[in-house]
Amino acid sequence: LFRLPLVEQATQQLQAPAILFCGTADNTYDPARAAHLQQVIDAHLVVFDNANHSLEVEGDLQRTIAIVGEMIDHLAEFIQPTLPL
Numbered sequence: 001l002f003r004l005p006l007v008e009q010a011t012q013q014l015q016a017p018a019i020l021f022c023g024t025a026d027n028t029y030d031p032a033r034a035a036h037l038q039q040v041i042d043a044h045l046v047v048f049d050n051a052n053h054s055l056e057v058e059g060d061l062q063r064t065i066a067i068v069g070e071m072i073d074h075l076a077e078f079i080q081p082t083l084p085l
Contacts, residue, residue, distance in 0.1 A: 020044070
């Protein structure tokens, strides 16, 4: 959705840590814009090959399920520094 000016502008105004999940088979995914936003807001960008807008890999249930697991791993790593020990 980064191709939409409203989404790009809203994302650029983020003032908290952010994590962005994208799929290369998403017709709204623009690698150049995602990389630019990653730098602008210092976000953690995770790109899943062949995943669509729902982060599903069409015709590959096992890969789709694996993506969910990878997202959980990335989220855990992302929030771990903010959790009290």
